[in-house]
Amino acid sequence: MSKSGTKKRLGSDYGSEEAKKKIKAPSEVLAHVKQLAKIALSEPEIERTLLELELEHDCREVIDKDADAVMDEVESAIYQSAVSILKGEGFSFAVPSRSKGNQLYVPELDRIVLKNSTSQRHFSNSATCRKAVITARVLGLIHELCIKRIHVTKRDLFYTDVKLFEDQTNSDGTLDDVACMLGCTRSSLHVVASEKGVVVGRLRFKEDGDQIDCQRMGIGGKAIPPNVDKVVDIESDAHFILLVEKDAAFMRLAEDRFYNTYPCIILTAKGQPDVATRLFLRNLKLTLKIPVLALVDSDPYGLKILSVYMKGSMNMSYDSSNLTTPDVKWLGVRPSDLDRFNIPQQCRLPMTEEDIKTGKKLMEEDFIKANPEWVKELEIMVTTKVKAEIQALSSFGFQYLSQVYLPLKLQEGDWI
Amino acid sequence: MSKSGTKKRLGSDYGSEEAKKKIKAPSEVLAHVKQLAKIALSEPEIERTLLELELEHDCREVIDKDADAVMDEVESAIYQSAVSILKGEGFSFAVPSRSKGNQLYVPELDRIVLKNSTSQRHFSNSATCRKAVITARVLGLIHELCIKRIHVTKRDLFYTDVKLFEDQTNSDGTLDDVACMLGCTRSSLHVVASEKGVVVGRLRFKEDGDQIDCQRMGIGGKAIPPNVDKVVDIESDAHFILLVEKDAAFMRLAEDRFYNTYPCIILTAKGQPDVATRLFLRNLKLTLKIPVLALVDSDPYGLKILSVYMKGSMNMSYDSSNLTTPDVKWLGVRPSDLDRFNIPQQCRLPMTEEDIKTGKKLMEEDFIKANPEWVKELEIMVTTKVKAEIQALSSFGFQYLSQVYLPLKLQEGDWI
Incomplete structure (x- = not known):
């Protein structure tokens, strides 16, 4: 109906219909994820304590x-x-x-x-x-x-x-x-912040005595409780945790029951993560020992959000390691995806001066520098000076995210 | 331990220990609510349509x-x-x-x-x-x-x-x-806003085929889905719906399992209500036909929130009646409660000029003027020029809200 032909775009390499054909059976799609999960599981738990280190300073740490x-x-x-x-x-x-x-x-x-x-x-x-x-x-x-x-x-x-x-x-x-x-830790003191996060997918746990099955939580999902210490008996047959920046993407995946085809746990804090969601994610990761894959906007703010999950926020630095999940993989939307998936030019947004400054500052941070592939992506971002939201994928159809983009990404093991 | 004796405050008429003794057995506490529920149930459903009215104008309305x-x-x-x-x-x-x-x-x-x-x-x-x-x-x-x-x-x-x-x-x-x-209505078009609300208590429904029991949702509660049309088969043995303005009060009531003692459904949109929560509340009210009691801050903003639930927001006025729940009772915290419950002076906050202006403007609104008791409360607010948050009740103890204030309010049928 419109003059801006969606037809033309469908012809591109990763357009909707052609790309859909590339997607194999779920078990094959998940092969790379399973391998990643195996590695995660085999890694020895090195929870070293201050005492073992025999530091010259008398130090104290805060623990749960x-x-x-x-x-x-x-x-x-x-x-x-x-x-x-x-x-x-x-x-x-x-x-x-x-x-x-x-x-x-x-x-x-x-x-x-x-x-x-x-x-x-x-x-x-x-x-x-x-x-x-x-x-x-x-x-x-x-x-x-x-x-x-x-x-x-x-x-x-x-x-x-x-x-x-x-x-x-x-x-x-x-x-x-x-x-x-x-x-x-502050959360041990029974003083909590308000909750923002929701979770859905292959996850069962007991919350204050109630048996919760996140696979039967409709589309709205289960609200992540502010007091994570009341969550026990975590069980799951998921192969990975999908950490989603935004509510809209969460809704799409929940409504499409993405976790039924690709066993996973889907989690969002609806933007900047709150303490309860960070604790909950950490808890899941420590208990289930499955990989965490992140789906965020392709902009510096998306990476900032990843950094809060991975490194914590600065003002409670001595408390932060109790809230963090260090090993998060960046699945998408990555700056290199924009060309690879042929995201239409008009769905890409120009970065503001502030955005570019934030992006460059991020490149100086240790946790980014530790991963050359992340640096490379950031370089693409600040040189092309374009950003894109997860929703930009809707230009190929509303369900492109759940039916094409994510399955392809998983199938190719395309995370860094 | 502190010099500001909580002891003294406890001696007041509605202080914690004395007040607790006044609270009768749950069935007696609920007598007034049950009466209110009976009235609500007996009211004939007058869903008149445009057609019946034979207006001189040719009019159109939007419906679900x-x-x-x-x-x-x-x-x-x-x-x-x-x-x-x-x-x-x-x-x-x-x-x-x-x-x-x-x-x-x-x-x-x-x-x-x-x-x-x-x-x-x-x-x-x-x-x-x-x-x-x-x-x-x-x-x-x-x-x-x-x-x-x-x-x-x-x-x-x-x-x-x-x-x-x-x-x-x-x-x-x-x-x-x-x-x-x-x-x-806009929501009929399958385009939805992001979700904010949570619900807990005596409520069961089917969401996209999943059986949800809100009595077994731990403390975090169930996230209210953005697409309320997927919620069907609503069942409940609750006597009333408790509409809570803030997350903190919701958490208190959920953790204390208030709904186990006093069968109710507890709902919050965490501040300004979103479309999904308003639709959900309307749905519950129409299906269950039980009274809705509201617990909001004693300030103009709390009333504004009530007005959005009851009357909708102005910019979609022709669509608003499909989102509204007209008959909401104002349970608390009301300006007159501050003296009645002896809320310590230092927990009351001075109203700003802006607050007072908003308060006076509210008094001009039809839905306020229609209820003389609401006007009286607003008059107290703008003349005393003090406001108070729900949390001010914590000055009598963390669980004063769930164990004393609300039971007393219910027992006395103290809503307007």
Whole structure:
């Protein structure tokens, strides 16, 4: 009907109908993925700890702890304070410094840990009195959450004592202090962020006692819970996890039941990933030991999102390795795909100055540099100065993504 | 531990411990709700249609149509064009005007319909040629979606022919035109928005063939699907639907399994409601005929959100009655609750100038004026000039919301 002939485009190498013919039976399509999965499975688990390394610095790391362990830590912190009072040294807390100067990158662990610098919060000192009280209050609240086994948001925590906290930045900051004091991750403290992610596909687990089957979750999928510690008994016959940047692509794959033909788990955080989705992905990867393939926009922002999944965000660097999934493969949409799949010129968007700057900055980052193929793709992006969204694939038909693009990519083992 | 004694607050009339004692057995708590439900059930269904009214204007309304009906309408539109060509009058479409001037409020239906003003899009006229082509293309795409029984986003639609559409505003606008042409709602066209909402509680339904039990959805809940037409066989033993503004409150109620003690369905769109959540709520209400009680922040924004559920947003007014749930009761947090429940002064926030202006503007709106009790509450809000979030209830303890506030509200039948 329109003058911009879709017909012509169909004639291209990877246009819809011709390309569809290239797709083999699902088991053959999945051959490369299965090989990748085998490698992932055979890799020895090298979860080295700080202790084993015998570093010259006295270091501390934060790890996931369960409610009982956190309660023990709180009680021990209060005990320390009591000892200090009895000694005649007054009521105070020793709080580790979270500043850049007290952070140390440990290459052997590929993570940031905190050095041993701490500051004392004395109740008797007018400069630290308020902070000491706030710390005590937060410790008490965390203890209560652990006893009751319930989860709340930062905002809830703030509202329990607005008169004392005055501003939410005070309770939020102290919460991070307390996590470092107790040597546990922020999520161990039972204070969670709001949920954004959804999951669908070949996955079963128990959530707070309920048996969840993500293969029978219709099109909307299952909302990823904010409190990932209530997710247990993870089971799956999937060959890979498909990490999707955007809601629209997730919807397409869910409605087409992509996971029925190609056994996989499909996951999205709808843009910038939240803590719960990152934890959930990490959990899946550690438990199932299957490859994670990412489908993001072909732009610097898509890569930024990948980097958050893989490396975490900068402002909680010492906590980030507990949230990350290092080994994510970049399946698409990659800058080189645009020509390979003959994405029409008018579906490609010019990059802004800001985009190009972000792209160049990304090329400097260690986790990109570690993978020459990623660098090559980024180079294509910043030299051609074009970007494209996942939806650009719709120019070959609405179901091109699920019926042609992804099967071809999988069949060719085309990830980097 | 803190100096701001929670102890003192507990002594107040509705403080945690004393208030808890007032709460009777669940069946007694629910007595008022059951009465409300009985009224809702006994109300005759008055779904009057335009035809019955015999208006002096020739009017058209948009209604939900299934895929087959939409296909029929598309084919009939194309048939009309063919007839016009054969008559020698050329290829053109008659597109209803969506402008304010062509809208008519029909009090008998309490909804806005379109009057009979249409404009012709001639292919042979240079001013309308492009629009005619775009309209034909969109009609073709909608037809394809209906045949394949799949749903896509507006963005997907745009990308199918970027060369023709040039800008997404063109395909979006034409989509609304086509909905009016075909006399159906936008959601009938199989073009959906992304999903935001989640649901948990006493609800079972079939989604695209999968049996979903929202009582076994852990804490995260079930994501509300973008394509609500795939939700069928809705069943429930709930006494009411609890519409929650915010994610944090939803999480509290879901984790505490509030619906086990007080049989209900808990729903949130996490802020400003999206189309899918509004459709889903409307669907539940029409099918189950149980009361909808709303829990929103005590501020003008909370009421704005209620108004979107109840009255729809202004820019799709002729389509809005297909998305709305008129009869929502305002349970809390209401301005009068702040004193009644002794919400500590420091948990109340001063309203900004903008807030007060919005509040006063709301008081002018018909759906507020229709309910004197709502006006009274709004008057309290704008005279005291304070607002409060749902989370302010956390000042009495994290579970005050689920264990005290809501049960008391229900027990007293305290909604308006």
